[in-house]
Amino acid sequence: xxxxxxxxxxxxxxAALAFAALLVGFSKTAVSxxxxxSLAIFAAVLPARASTGVLLPxxxxxxxxxxxxxxxxxxxxxxWRLFPAVAAGVVVGTVxxxxxxxxxxxxxxGAILLLMAAVTVWRRRAADTEEEPESVTTRPGxxxxxxxxVLGGFTTMVANAGGPVMSxxxxxxxxxxxxxxxxxxxxxxxxxxxxxxxxxxxGLIDGRSLMLDLALVVFVVPGALIxxxxxxxxxxxxxxxxxxxxxxxxxxxxxxx
Numbered sequence: 383x384x385x386x387x388x389x390x391x392x393x394x395x396x397a398a399l400a401f402a403a404l405l406v407g408f409s410k411t412a413v414s415x416x417x418x419x420s421l422a423i424f425a426a427v428l429p430a431r432a433s434t435g436v437l438l439p440x441x442x443x444x445x446x447x448x449x450x451x452x453x454x455x456x457x458x459x460x461x462w463r464l465f466p467a468v469a470a471g472v473v474v475g476t477v478x479x480x481x482x483x484x485x486x487x488x489x490x491x492g493a494i495l496l497l498m499a500a501v502t503v504w505r506r507r508a509a510d511t512e513e514e515p516e517s518v519t520t521r522p523g524x525x526x527x528x529x530x531x532v533l534g535g536f537t538t539m540v541a542n543a544g545g546p547v548m549s550x551x552x553x554x555x556x557x558x559x560x561x562x563x564x565x566x567x568x569x570x571x572x573x574x575x576x577x578x579x580x581x582x583x584x585g586l587i588d589g590r591s592l593m594l595d596l597a598l599v600v601f602v603v604p605g606a607l608i609x610x611x612x613x614x615x616x617x618x619x620x621x622x623x624x625x626x627x628x629x630x631x632x633x634x635x636x637x638x639x
Contacts, residue, residue: 391427391428395427396597398423398426398427399423399424399427399428399594399598400598400601401423401601402419402420402423402424402437403420403440403598403599403600403601403602403605404601404602404604404605404608405417405419405420405605406420406437406440406441406443406444406602406605407443407444407447407601407602407603407604407605407606407607407608407609408605408606408608408609408612409444409545409605409609410444410445410447410448410567410570410606410609411444411447411448411451411452411563411605411606411607411609411610411613412608412609412610412612412613413609414545414548414549414562414563414566417441417444417542417545418495418498418499418543418545418546420437420440421433421437421491421495421541421542421543422495422631422633424436424437425488425491425541429484430484430485430487430488430491431479431484431487431586432586432591434487434540434541434542434581434586435581435584435585435586435587435588435591436587436591436594436595436598437542438542438574438577438578438581438586438587439587439592439595439599440595440598440599440602441542441570441574442571442574442575442578443599443602444602444605444606445567445570445571445574446571447602447603447606448563448566448567448570448571448606449567449568449571451563451567451606451610452560452563452564452567453564453567453568454564455560455561455563455564455565456561456564456565456567456568457557457561457564457565458568460527460552460555460565461565461568461569461572463527463531464527464530464531464534464548464551464569465531465572466528466531467527467528467529467530467531467532467535468531468532468534468535468538468573469535469576470531470532470535471531471532471533471534471535471536471537471538471539472535472536472538472539472573472576472577472580473535474532474535474536474539475535475536475537475538475539475540476539476580476584478490478536478539478540479539479540479584479586480584487540487541489637490540490541491540491541491543491633492633492634492637493633493637494537494540494541494543494633495541495543495630495633496630496633496634496637498537498543498545498546498547499546499626499630499633501546501547503626526551526555527551530547530548530551533547534547534548534551534573535573538570538573538574538577539577539580542574544570544573545566545570548566548569548570549562549566552565552566559613563613
């Protein structure tokens with residue numbers, strides 16, 4: 383990674399990254415999937431490959447705050463079902479990053495963002511299911527967990543964009559708000575921490591990128607606090623519509639860049 387580019391961002395570009403970091407904190411404690419907007423901002427301001435490495439520690443900071451807030455509501459049987467498939471997806475994503483150059487990664491992130499927008503629309507239409515989380519113990523439930531797990535692992539490794547995939551899975555499995563937030567908090571903390579050695583080995587994380595992260599994680603905290611305050615007050619349907627629109631714009635911007 384050409385980390386020198388991280389030291390040549392303008393004040394407006396840093397402000398955009400700071401807003402994206404604040405949105406990460408908000409998404410982790412209120413509206414999962416909103417950080418797809420953060421992904422688009424990071425990929426627009428920084429080189430596409432470098433952006434995934436800089437964003438990862440920011441996401442982990444948000445995951446820690448989410449776990450601290452919702453740790454009592456995690457559903458561990460679901461997590462254990464997902465982890466093996468996610469690990470396979472992360473390995474596939476790592477191999478892809480070894481092969482892909484910056485242009486391919488940028489195009490892939492744009493395509494993934496558009497896919498995630500479509501996934502989110504599908505998720506919202508299926509959100510009224512009454513199925514209980516324990517359905518993961520059935521054969522169809524296990525197959526669904528593996529399918530979503532592989533796709534989630536690949537998208538989170540390549541573009542830190544596994545949120546909408548896992549959000550759709552958890553909602554389709556019948557999780558209510560607190561169980562959803564608690565389970566996804568532990569899921570992404572464990573998965574994102576496991577990605578650190580892969581990202582460092584690919585040169586996506588180094589001393590200079592971590593220095594930028596130190597400046598950005600400060601903005602994750604107020605975002606998480608706003609999310610915690612807003613989770614019972616926010617008009618989620620309107621916000622998700624805005625997230626979908628922003629995600630589509632960000633994906634198109636990366637594809638046409």
